Amino acid sequence: MKIICKKENLIRGLSIVSRAIPVRTTLEIMKCVLIQADGGEMKLTANDTSLGIETRIDATVLEPGSVAIDSALLTSIVRKLPDSDVTIDSDPYNAVSIICEQARFDISGRGTGDFVYLPNVDTDVSVSLSQFTLRNMTNQVIFSISDSDLNAAMSGVHVEIFDDRVRFTTLDGHRISVRVNELKESYDKISVIVPGKTLNDISKILSGDLESTVVLSFARNHIIFEFDRTKVVSRLIEGEYYNIESMLREGYETCVRINKREFLDCLDRSTLLINESDKKPVIIDITDEGMNLRLRSVIGSMNESIPIEKEGKDIKIAFNPKLLMDALRVIDDEEVDIYFLKYNYPCTIKDKEGTYNYVVLPVNFTEE
Amino acid sequence: MKIICKKENLIRGLSIVSRAIPVRTTLEIMKCVLIQADGGEMKLTANDTSLGIETRIDATVLEPGSVAIDSALLTSIVRKLPDSDVTIDSDPYNAVSIICEQARFDISGRGTGDFVYLPNVDTDVSVSLSQFTLRNMTNQVIFSISDSDLNAAMSGVHVEIFDDRVRFTTLDGHRISVRVNELKESYDKISVIVPGKTLNDISKILSGDLESTVVLSFARNHIIFEFDRTKVVSRLIEGEYYNIESMLREGYETCVRINKREFLDCLDRSTLLINESDKKPVIIDITDEGMNLRLRSVIGSMNESIPIEKEGKDIKIAFNPKLLMDALRVIDDEEVDIYFLKYNYPCTIKDKEGTYNYVVLPVNFTEE
Numbered sequence: 001m002k003i004i005c006k007k008e009n010l011i012r013g014l015s016i017v018s019r020a021i022p023v024r025t026t027l028e029i030m031k032c033v034l035i036q037a038d039g040g041e042m043k044l045t046a047n048d049t050s051l052g053i054e055t056r057i058d059a060t061v062l063e064p065g066s067v068a069i070d071s072a073l074l075t076s077i078v079r080k081l082p083d084s085d086v087t088i089d090s091d092p093y094n095a096v097s098i099i100c101e102q103a104r105f106d107i108s109g110r111g112t113g114d115f116v117y118l119p120n121v122d123t124d125v126s127v128s129l130s131q132f133t134l135r136n137m138t139n140q141v142i143f144s145i146s147d148s149d150l151n152a153a154m155s156g157v158h159v160e161i162f163d164d165r166v167r168f169t170t171l172d173g174h175r176i177s178v179r180v181n182e183l184k185e186s187y188d189k190i191s192v193i194v195p196g197k198t199l200n201d202i203s204k205i206l207s208g209d210l211e212s213t214v215v216l217s218f219a220r221n222h223i224i225f226e227f228d229r230t231k232v233v234s235r236l237i238e239g240e241y242y243n244i245e246s247m248l249r250e251g252y253e254t255c256v257r258i259n260k261r262e263f264l265d266c267l268d269r270s271t272l273l274i275n276e277s278d279k280k281p282v283i284i285d286i287t288d289e290g291m292n293l294r295l296r297s298v299i300g301s302m303n304e305s306i307p308i309e310k311e312g313k314d315i316k317i318a319f320n321p322k323l324l325m326d327a328l329r330v331i332d333d334e335e336v337d338i339y340f341l342k343y344n345y346p347c348t349i350k351d352k353e354g355t356y357n358y359v360v361l362p363v364n365f366t367e368e
Numbered sequence: 369m370k371i372i373c374k375k376e377n378l379i380r381g382l383s384i385v386s387r388a389i390p391v392r393t394t395l396e397i398m399k400c401v402l403i404q405a406d407g408g409e410m411k412l413t414a415n416d417t418s419l420g421i422e423t424r425i426d427a428t429v430l431e432p433g434s435v436a437i438d439s440a441l442l443t444s445i446v447r448k449l450p451d452s453d454v455t456i457d458s459d460p461y462n463a464v465s466i467i468c469e470q471a472r473f474d475i476s477g478r479g480t481g482d483f484v485y486l487p488n489v490d491t492d493v494s495v496s497l498s499q500f501t502l503r504n505m506t507n508q509v510i511f512s513i514s515d516s517d518l519n520a521a522m523s524g525v526h527v528e529i530f531d532d533r534v535r536f537t538t539l540d541g542h543r544i545s546v547r548v549n550e551l552k553e554s555y556d557k558i559s560v561i562v563p564g565k566t567l568n569d570i571s572k573i574l575s576g577d578l579e580s581t582v583v584l585s586f587a588r589n590h591i592i593f594e595f596d597r598t599k600v601v602s603r604l605i606e607g608e609y610y611n612i613e614s615m616l617r618e619g620y621e622t623c624v625r626i627n628k629r630e631f632l633d634c635l636d637r638s639t640l641l642i643n644e645s646d647k648k649p650v651i652i653d654i655t656d657e658g659m660n661l662r663l664r665s666v667i668g669s670m671n672e673s674i675p676i677e678k679e680g681k682d683i684k685i686a687f688n689p690k691l692l693m694d695a696l697r698v699i700d701d702e703e704v705d706i707y708f709l710k711y712n713y714p715c716t717i718k719d720k721e722g723t724y725n726y727v728v729l730p731v732n733f734t735e736e
Contacts, residue, residue, distance in 0.1 A: 073640075073667065080637045103637055107668030269448045269471055272441075299441065300475030 001065025002089045003037045007081055007100065009057040013044045014075045016230055019201040020046040020053040021071045029114040032068035035088065036112075037061045045118060046071060051198055052118040053205075055230040067094055068110040074098075077105050118233050123217035123224060127161055127187055131206040131214050131227060137168045137179045138203040140330040140356070145196040146172035156193040156237040159223075163187070169244060170196070175323050175346075176244055178357040193237035194223055202232055248348070248357055252339035256286060257309040260336045263291075264328045266304050267321040270295040273302055274321075281318035281363045286310060286340070295321075317343045318365035324349075327358035369433025370457045371405045375449055375468065377425040381412045382443045384598055387569040388414040388421040389439045397482040400436035403456065404480075405429045413486060414439060419566055420486040421573075423598040435462055436478040442466075445473050486601050491585035491592060495529055495555055499574040499582050499595060505536045505547045506571040508698040508724065513564040514540035524561040524605040527591075531555070537612060538564070543691050543714075544612055546725040561605035562591055570600055616716070616725055620707035624654060625677040628704045631659075632696045634672050635689040638663040641670055642689075649686035649731045654678060654708070663689075685711045686733035692717075695726035 017033055025031060025048070034045040042059040045052070067090040078086060081100040089097045094109040138157070146154035158169040164186045168179045202225055206214065214227035225232040270282040275297050285292040288310060294303045317340060327349055328336065339348045343362065350357040385401055393399060393416070402413040410427040413420070435458040446454060449468040457465040462477040506525070514522035526537040532554045536547045570593055574582065582595035593600040638650040643665050653660040656678060662671045685708060695717055696704065707716045711730065718725040 076640050077637070080633070080640060082633070102674065103634065103670065103672040105637075105641075105668060105670045265448070265450070266471065269445070269473075272444050272448060273473075300473055302471065302473045304471040306470065 001035070001037050001067055002063035002087070003035075003042050003059045003061050004085050004087050005042060005057060005059035007078060007083055007086050009059075010078050010086055011075075013042075013055050013057045014071065014078065016055045016205050017044045017046040017053045018071050018075060019205065020048050020051045020232075022048040028070075029068060029110060029116075031070050031072065032110055032115065033071040033074060034066065034068050034112055034115050034117075036066040038064045045115075047116050047118055049116055050195065050235045051201065052116075052233045053201075053230065054118060055228075057229070065090065066112045067096060068112050068115050069096055069107070073107060077107075118231070119222065121217075121219045121222045121224060121233060123219045123222075125187065125190060126215050126217045127166070127190070128184065128213050128215050129166065130210055131212045132208050132210040133166075133181050134199075134214050135203040135206045135208045137166070137181060138199045140179045141168045141170045141177040142196055142200055142203075143326045143330070144170045144172045144175050144177040152237050153193055153239055153241055156195050156241075157199050158241040159190070159192050159194050161187050161190040169241070171242060171244065174320070174361050175327070176247060176357075176359040177327065178244075178248070178359075180355050190218055191241070192218060192223060193239070193241055195234060195237055198223075198232070198234040205230065205232075247346075247359060249341070249345075252312065252341055252348070254286060254310070254312040254315045254340040256291065256311075256338045256340070257335055258291065258306060258338065260328055260331060260334060262306050263336070264325060266293050266306055267325050267328070269304070270302055270321050271325075273297045273299045275299055279320070281365050282321040283316065283318045283365055283367065285316045287314045312340075315340050315343060317347065317362050319347075319360060319362055323360045327360065331356060331358075369403070369405050369435055370431035370455070371403075371410050371427045371429050372453050372455050373410060373425060373427035375446060375451055375454050377427075378446050378454055379443075381410075381423050381425040382439065382446065384423045384573050385412045385414040385421045386439050386443060387573065388416050388419045388600075390416040396438075397436060397478060397484075399438050399440065400478055400483065401439040401442060402434065402436050402480060402483050402485075404434040406432045413483075415484050415486055417484055418563065418603045419569065420484075420601045421569075421598065422486060423596075425597070433458065434480045435464060436480050436483050437464055437475070438478075441475060445475075486599070487590065489585075489587045489590045489592060489601060491587045491590075493555065493558060494583050494585045495534070495551065495558070496553070496581050496583050497534065497551065498578055499580040500576050500578040501534075501549050502567075502582050503571040503574045503576045505534070505549060506567045508547045509536045509538045509545040510564055510568055510571075511694045511698070512538045512540045512543050512545040520605050521561055521607055521609055524563050524609075525567050526609040527558070527560050527562050529555050529558040537609070539610060539612065542688070542729050543695070544615060544725075544727040545695065546612075546616070546727075548723050558586055559609070560586060560591060561607070561609055563602060563605055566591075566600070566602040573598065573600075615714075615727060617709070620680065620709055620716070622654060622678070622680040622683045622708040624659065624679075624706045624708070625703055626659065626674060626706065628696055628699060628702060630674050631704070632693060634661050634674055635693050635696070637672070638670055638689050639693075641665045641667045643667055647688070649733050650689040651684065651686045651733055651735065653684045655682045683708050683711060685715065685730050687715075687728060687730055691728045695728065699724060699726075 036043045041056045043056050045054040087099040096109040098105040160167040164183045170177050217224040280297040282295045290305050291308045292305045346359045346361045404411045409424045411424050413422040455467040464477040466473040528535040532551045538545050585592040648665040650663045658673050659676045660673045714727045714729045716727050
């Protein structure tokens with residue numbers, strides 16, 4: 001195989017597919033990116049068997065063929081080459097030369113026989129989404145997946161499509177995060193659990209343009225994302241997702257409208273006093289005078305009041321401030337509405353349009 | 369004590385003195401910054417006994433006094449406060465309140481009785497230098513100090529003043545780095561060894577303006593740096609520095625003029641193939657055709673040629689590329705001159721004006 005391509009294209013392609021290189025593996029071939037050259041382009045593929053990515057870049061193919069090369073080594077070499085055309089040349093023994101201007105590297109490649117190619121998946125349905133929406137929705141729910149191995153569903157994002165809506169849901173036992181967006185067309189109901197890592201990786205690769213689209217195709221055990229010249233195939237997490245409808249309870253006895261920035265900054269300050277060995281909650285006291293936040297630990301105490309618009313009863317309730325902060329950080333609104341029922345019931349941060357719904361469980365507290 | 373000051377001033381002051389807070393210590397008072405309020409300003413002091421820093425910031429002093437506060441805790445609190453006036457209030461029991469707008473923190477301070485104040489040092493001579501020069505010279509030699517405890521002198525920077533010159537020298541057993549700069553006045557000879565950490569810390573604090581000056585004062589066991597509203601007192605390293613004059617040998621049999629950027633990039637590429645367990649050198653082959661660099665390791669091999677202007681004999685010599693790179697990175701010239709004597713003698717990168725002189729030892733090599 002012998003090809004010539006632009007350094008910047010090769011770098012971009014490698015940075016895309018390298019997300020499917022496992023961090024730890026004893027299989028050398030798993031650390032490799034597969035290069036296939038044919039026609040006027042080269043195809044780069046990496047596959048850790050649960051996630052596979054292929055992408056195409058322009059190249060002058062002097063000799064069609066294929067070779068597998070250690071992804072980390074190839075990336076580090078190409079990164080340090082001059083900004084110019086790069087020639088990759090492999091012989092039948094998989095000896096690889098990488099040449100750029102006066103610089104020449106000789107390394108060992110691998111045969112492509114052991115390489116695990118992307119599965120050929122028959123898909124039933126395809127849904128089109130803007131890259132911007134997919135990336136945003138991912139960032140807005142991904143923080144509340146659980147990385148525990150005990151429950152696979154919790155490590156995934158529940159992706160639902162119904163009518164002209166797409167809904168992403170995550171939960172980790174302390175909170176639920178829900179985001180809803182409109183689609184351009186209506187679809188039959190789809191409900192799958194996508195590994196959190198997959199969506200996280202894709203959100204890093206997407207250009208994120210409002211105009212660029214990504215096509216999601218669904219099969220029995222796989223989801224496929226196609227965008228630009230890239231194709232990502234991911235396994236789905238098997239099983240049923242939690243029924244969260246009952247947890248997104250409608251009732252409330254207190255509703256508070258608060259400046260998001262002020263609330264977030266105040267919670268952030270309270271975290272300074274949290275001791276790793278004795279995690280004290282922030283106590284939120286809502287009265288007609290406003291919202292008072294206080295936290296007392298072995299390190300010291302903080303106390304701050306924020307003006308609010310209040311509707312309903314007074315309430316005193318305590319939270320792990322970091323859980324509220326995670327939700328507030330991904331909300332764009334200047335003012336947010338928070339709904340409370342009782343001191344031992346979850347609170348809900350949601351908008352009237354139903355585009356987001358963040359449910360956070362309170363914690364027990366005692367006041368000295 | 370009760371004072372009011374601007375958040376930004378307090379942050380700046382704390383970031384300056386916190387460089388004298390030891391990273392690890394069992395003495396709680398050592399982790400503290402001393403705040404002294406009197407007149408129209410507050411003085412912040414930290415002292416790890418080998419390095420002490422004090423700085424003054426504007427403040428409205430409502431009640432003069434002093435208190436010691438854990439530096440890391442105070443800094444983290446002040447950083448997260450709103451950008452506004454900060455009130456620090458301490459009572460006779462050293463309970464400290466930090467108040468900013470609606471936010472109030474209560475933490476425990478410490479009495480100032482245990483605090484190790486900066487030593488009162490009688491100085492003989494003072495030398496004035498631009499902050500820009502001090503910072504630059506430090507960055508240009510600091511990388512070749514040795515952090516071994518075996519030899520204290522190697523962990524320091526040899527600072528010499530003679531006539532209207534200041535010279536900084538460091539060495540670590542593999543290389544010598546020398547920088548010389550002009551002073552505005554002439555002085556009697558001074559020769560001291562300043563801890564590398566001290567100069568490194570100061571270079572981080574200095575504004576680095578060409579117009580701003582720093583005054584260095586010398587005592588028997590101490591050096592004092594005064595600039596802006598900050599004073600740094602550091603112990604000196606005792607003993608004699610190495611006599612390097614014989615090592616800065618004048619003779620050479622090959623001189624090469626090379627584009628610094630090209631040489632640096634090429635050396636950088638060669639490091640990709642260096643294996644931690646088997647550190648191969650880069651072999652430099654200088655002939656009338658140019659300079660050829662090659663490195664072969666278990667990972668692979670690289671080979672690259674760079675055009676040069678050559679004077680004298682051909683030479684083949686090998687180096688740890690990182691040592692050459694460290695020197696080249698801090699040289700501003702587009703073209704550098706490198707002098708070689710023999711394959712087992714150090715090479716020297718120096719300019720004709722004598723402002724820099726980097727000596728690097730070669731390593732043994734065999735070619736397969």
